[in-house]
């Protein structure tokens with residue numbers, strides 16, 4: 001092999017190793033869920049209520065899950081415990097998508113090198 005080919009093979013091996021490391025991380029991700037969680041406090045319309053006091057004491061926190069399903073926004077009221085679970089799953093989902101994005105980037109470099117190798121007679 002020429003020095004150029006050796007270099008290409010080494011780079012390819014590096015990308016493939018990185019790719020397999022990322023794939024192994026995928027397997028460790030816990031349950032996933034779509035959507036996002038919001039935490040809100042509310043104030044009522046009653047004058048003199050403590051939620052209008054100084055400092056205000058609004059009601060809450062209230063937790064809500066929101067997601068887009070088939071182009072439609074769907075919401076669900078959650079307890080604090082449910083919100084914690086959802087948040088964990090949603091964080092896992094984000095991590096999963098980040099890993100897949102990294103795999104795509106590494107795969108793009110690796111496949112480009114593979115095609116170059118294949119083009120060498």
Ligand SMILES: [Zn+2]
Nearest residue numbers: 044049050051
């Ligand atoms: Zn109030």
